[in-house]
Amino acid sequence: MDTFFQWIHLSAAVIGVGGMAFLLFALFPATGFLGEEHRNRLLREVLGRFRWITWGVIFLLLVSGLYNVRLVWLVPWGRYWEFLTIKIILAFIVFAIVLLLTLPVSRFKWFRARRELWLSIAFTLAMIVILISAYLRRG
Numbered sequence: 001m002d003t004f005f006q007w008i009h010l011s012a013a014v015i016g017v018g019g020m021a022f023l024l025f026a027l028f029p030a031t032g033f034l035g036e037e038h039r040n041r042l043l044r045e046v047l048g049r050f051r052w053i054t055w056g057v058i059f060l061l062l063v064s065g066l067y068n069v070r071l072v073w074l075v076p077w078g079r080y081w082e083f084l085t086i087k088i089i090l091a092f093i094v095f096a097i098v099l100l101l102t103l104p105v106s107r108f109k110w111f112r113a114r115r116e117l118w119l120s121i122a123f124t125l126a127m128i129v130i131l132i133s134a135y136l137r138r139g
C-alpha cells in the first residue's frame with residue numbers, strides 16, 4: 001500500500017509540474033505567431049481540458065500526501081518537520097494559484113489576466129517543493 005501511494009504521489013507531481021512546464025515553455029511561446037482571436041481560442045480549448053487534469057492532480061497529491069504524512073508521523077520534531085511544514089505550505093500556495101487560474105469564476109478574472117506570470121510563480125514554487133521533497137527523502 002505504501003508503494004502504491006508513493007506511486008500516486010510521484011505520478012501526480014510529474015503530470016502536474018510537467019504540464020505546467022509544457023504550457024510555459026512550449027505552448028504559450030509557440031502560439032505567439034497566431035492572431036489574438038485564434039490564440040485565445042486555442043488556449044481556451046487546451047486550458048479547458050488541462051483544468052480537469054490539474055484538479056485531479058491536486059486531489060491525488062492531497063490524498064497521497066496525507067497518507068505519506070501518516071507514514072512519517074513518528075519522526076521526532078526537528079529539521080525534518082520544519083522542512084516538511086515549509087513544503088506543505090508552499091504546496092498549498094501552488095494549489096491556490098492553480099485553482100484561482102482554473103476555476104471558472106468570473107470574480108477571478110483580474111487574476112487570470114496575468115496568467116503567465118502566476119503560472120511561472122507556481123512552477124518555480126513547485127520546483128522548490130520537489131527540491132525539499134528530495135531533501136526530506138535523502139537528507
Ligand code: HEM
Nearest residue numbers: 006013061062065066068069088091094126129133136137
Ligand atoms: C505541489 C505539490 C507537491 C509536489 C510537487 C510533491 C512532490 C513530492 C515528491 C517528488 C516526493 C518524493 C517522493 C519519493 O521520493 O518517493 C514527495 C514526498 C512527500 N510528500 Fe509531497 N508533493 C506535493 C504536495 C504534498 C502535500 C500537499 C503533502 C502533505 C499533505 C505532501 C507530503 C509528502 C510527504 C510526507 C512525503 C514523504 C517525504 C519523505 O520521503 O520523507 N506532499 N512529494
